[in-house]
Amino acid sequence: xxxxxxxxxxxxxxxxxxxxxxxxAVAVPTIAPSLLDALQRWDAVRLPLQDLSDALNAGAxxxxxxxxxxxxxxxxxxxxxxxxxxAFLNHxxxxxxxxxxxxxxxxxxxxxxxxxxxxxxxxxxxDVPLPSEADGIDFEGEFGVxxxxxxxxxxxxxxxxxxxxxxxxxxxxxxxLGPHEMKTGFGFLQAKPSTAFAPVAVTPDxxxxxxxxxxxxxxxxxxxxxxxxxxxxxREMNFDFGQLIAHAARTRRLxxxxxxxxxxxxxxxxxxxxxxxxxxxxxxxxxxxxxxxxFMRFGDRVCMRACLVDGSEGPFGSIDQRVVAAG
Amino acid sequence: xxxxxxxxxxxxxxxxxxxxxxxxAVAVPTIAPSLLDALQRWDAVRLPLQDLSDALNAGAxxxxxxxxxxxxxxxxxxxxxxxxxxAFLNHxxxxxxxxxxxxxxxxxxxxxxxxxxxxxxxxxxxDVPLPSEADGIDFEGEFGVxxxxxxxxxxxxxxxxxxxxxxxxxxxxxxxLGPHEMKTGFGFLQAKPSTAFAPVAVTPDxxxxxxxxxxxxxxxxxxxxxxxxxxxxxREMNFDFGQLIAHAARTRRLxxxxxxxxxxxxxxxxxxxxxxxxxxxxxxxxxxxxxxxxFMRFGDRVCMRACLVDGSEGPFGSIDQRVVAAG
Numbered sequence: 001x002x003x004x005x006x007x008x009x010x011x012x013x014x015x016x017x018x019x020x021x022x023x024x025a026v027a028v029p030t031i032a033p034s035l036l037d038a039l040q041r042w043d044a045v046r047l048p049l050q051d052l053s054d055a056l057n058a059g060a061x062x063x064x065x066x067x068x069x070x071x072x073x074x075x076x077x078x079x080x081x082x083x084x085x086x087a088f089l090n091h092x093x094x095x096x097x098x099x100x101x102x103x104x105x106x107x108x109x110x111x112x113x114x115x116x117x118x119x120x121x122x123x124x125x126x127d128v129p130l131p132s133e134a135d136g137i138d139f140e141g142e143f144g145v146x147x148x149x150x151x152x153x154x155x156x157x158x159x160x161x162x163x164x165x166x167x168x169x170x171x172x173x174x175x176x177l178g179p180h181e182m183k184t185g186f187g188f189l190q191a192k193p194s195t196a197f198a199p200v201a202v203t204p205d206x207x208x209x210x211x212x213x214x215x216x217x218x219x220x221x222x223x224x225x226x227x228x229x230x231x232x233x234x235r236e237m238n239f240d241f242g243q244l245i246a247h248a249a250r251t252r253r254l255x256x257x258x259x260x261x262x263x264x265x266x267x268x269x270x271x272x273x274x275x276x277x278x279x280x281x282x283x284x285x286x287x288x289x290x291x292x293x294x295f296m297r298f299g300d301r302v303c304m305r306a307c308l309v310d311g312s313e314g315p316f317g318s319i320d321q322r323v324v325a326a327g
Numbered sequence: 328x329x330x331x332x333x334x335x336x337x338x339x340x341x342x343x344x345x346x347x348x349x350x351x352a353v354a355v356p357t358i359a360p361s362l363l364d365a366l367q368r369w370d371a372v373r374l375p376l377q378d379l380s381d382a383l384n385a386g387a388x389x390x391x392x393x394x395x396x397x398x399x400x401x402x403x404x405x406x407x408x409x410x411x412x413x414a415f416l417n418h419x420x421x422x423x424x425x426x427x428x429x430x431x432x433x434x435x436x437x438x439x440x441x442x443x444x445x446x447x448x449x450x451x452x453x454d455v456p457l458p459s460e461a462d463g464i465d466f467e468g469e470f471g472v473x474x475x476x477x478x479x480x481x482x483x484x485x486x487x488x489x490x491x492x493x494x495x496x497x498x499x500x501x502x503x504l505g506p507h508e509m510k511t512g513f514g515f516l517q518a519k520p521s522t523a524f525a526p527v528a529v530t531p532d533x534x535x536x537x538x539x540x541x542x543x544x545x546x547x548x549x550x551x552x553x554x555x556x557x558x559x560x561x562r563e564m565n566f567d568f569g570q571l572i573a574h575a576a577r578t579r580r581l582x583x584x585x586x587x588x589x590x591x592x593x594x595x596x597x598x599x600x601x602x603x604x605x606x607x608x609x610x611x612x613x614x615x616x617x618x619x620x621x622f623m624r625f626g627d628r629v630c631m632r633a634c635l636v637d638g639s640e641g642p643f644g645s646i647d648q649r650v651v652a653a654g
Contacts, residue, residue, distance in 0.1 A: 078407070078582075080405070080445075080446030080447075081444055081445075081446055083516070101512055102510075104510070104511045104512065104513075105507065105511065106507075107511075110507075112511045112513040113513060113516050114442075114514055115441075115442040115443065115444065115514075115516060116442065117408055117442065117579055118407075119407030119408055119581075119582040119585070120407075120579065120580055120582060129479070130578065131479060131480045131577070131578060135578065152456070152458060153458045153653065153654075174578060177578070180433075180437075181512075182512030182513075183429075183431070183432050183512065184431045184432065184434075184439045185428055185431065185439075185508075185509030185510065185512065185514065186413070186431075186439045186440060186509070186514045187441055187442075187508075187512065187513045187514015188514065189410070189440050189441070189442060189574075189575065190574070190577045190578045190579075191578075192578075193578040193579050194579060247516075247517070248516065250458070251457065251458055251462065251501055251504070251517045251518075251519075251520040252444055252447065252517075252520050253447055253521075254446075255405075258446070326479050326480065327480075
């Protein structure tokens with residue numbers, strides 16, 4: 001199944017089921033008003049939602065309408081928790097050099113993860129209001145999963161069964177603020193403004209062969225102001241999503257709707273390009289001897305989409321956002 | 328006004344207004360079903376709630392009943408954000424020595440703050456289920472504020488006007504996990520399980536002279552297994568709550584109901600004792616040459632209450648919790 005949330009002025013928005021080809025949608029008010037509600041009552045709503053999804057894909061859903069990503073909020077406009085890992089070791093190692101911070105201890109054996117704000121997510125085509133270009137505005141292309149209820153101390157294997165949906169994320173970051181916050185030991189706060197999501201959240205089965213080993217095996221195509229920036233593939237995650245969820249739940253329960261992120265998708269091959277500017281900058285410094293790329297300016301756009309083998313838009317639709325001055 | 332939330336099986340619980348002396352309460356279903364709802368519609372509900380509070384304190388509120396802290400959830404069982412500072416420099420400096428971590432840069436001029444889980448708070452008398460005694464189970468007595476909506480980049484002065492309620496907090500901590508998470512730079516996650524709250528949240532005016540300069544000028548009396556542990560006073564906060572809120576909102580909006588914490592209350596005078604075990608342990612090491620106090624065991628209790636000048640229970644009621652094995 002594929003889901004999206006239409007903006008309707010409420011905190012949780014209005015749930016719609018989306019067709020496989022992302023062309024059609026249908027509201028489901030009699031089953032679940034919002035995606036958060038559906039996740040809280042998953043066992044009761046899953047089959048009715050599946051029936052409606054089947055009907056929609058057969059062209060037989062009454063009330064179906066054209067799906068418009070521009071009308072979408074994030075699939076979950078607010079969530080109980082947003083926990084973002086850094087599971088692509090290539091990214092983490094490069095960021096240590098970009099930030100000039102000490103090596104993260106046990107980085108390849110123990111996941112790292114910060115807790116971000118989950119009350120004010122951005123939709124896929126929402127403007128991104130930020131206070132200052134001097135903060136080092138950067139995007140971070142990621143994959144993530146949405147969980148059902150997760151018990152404390154769940155195993156990594158059992159955690160895989162807690163995954164309800166897979167999502168695509170832009171974890172907006174302010175690079176001028178990150179190194180200080182890392183050095184305090186308290187982690188990212190100001191460096192992580194509101195996070196954005198591609199319009200469509202999908203059940204893992206929708207990904208077919210692209211969901212293997214608790215990883216999204218798809219390239220994430222990133223464009224900045226219309227120019228190719230990179231297309232790193234999700235398969236190089238050092239920890240799978242089950243391991244990330246288990247790490248998050250080691251000493252706490254996770255409520256239904258909790259989102260766990262992969263961290264910036266990043267591949268060892270330089271040919272893949274990057275899914276964030278900071279990574280390109282440190283590669284420039286390493287490979288060319290100097291940083292050539294500046295961070296984003298107000299008015300800049302970033303577009304991100306996971307793509308299928310033929311290069312067409314993948315299962316999550318596209319993030320296409322513009323950075324603007326807050327105020 | 329004083330508020331509490333009775334457990335009723337829902338995620339947000341049932342709002343009640345509590346009398347000044349914490350003896351009586353009255354439900355307010357026609358005004359606001361939950362405290363979160365009241366905070367989201369504060370301008371519309373403030374006066375009706377005040378009228379009912381006045382009637383309750385005059386003994387003239389129909390349907391009033393005896394207030395029972397044991398029936399309470401946290402005032403906000405879930406909240407949009409939970410952001411905890413470390414505004415008592417005495418605590419922070421001691422913890423650097425306890426954790427053997429590098430000095431936090433600019434600690435006395437820039438607040439530090441981590442984002443904690445806000446979907447699963449504990450009530451004042453709830454058991455605290457934790458996975459292992461080996462994690463170094465510790466309490467942290469704090470004060471906090473609950474905000475109305477806060478705009479991005481608010482000033483510290485304007486932020487004081489965003490404060491709706493003041494609360495008392497036990498920020499449960501797992502000390503064996505903290506140093507590693509600080510060294511990753513990503514901040515506390517496993518080291519911070521569910522946070523607990525005293526039963527009663529109060530508007531700042533309820534504190535009278537004890538609310539000055541954006542600080543709670545009350546001693547926080549802490550008992551561990553019935554023995555006095557300390558009574559540090561809230562007035563030694565290096566940053567006031569306006570500064571902490573402004574720090575949190577530098578690059579993000581805060582939704583109504585966001586909670587900002589002071590960090591562990593701590594005084595420079597050794598005579599005040601401590602509001603967490605880790606602090607006592609490092610003081611023992613510094614002053615006595617060896618650590619003599621172990622962390623908590625399953626079955627241990629901690630009691631925390633802000634007290635008035637005469638030593639009587641203060642405006643928030645008491646936290647009285649027992650640590651138990653999860654499972």
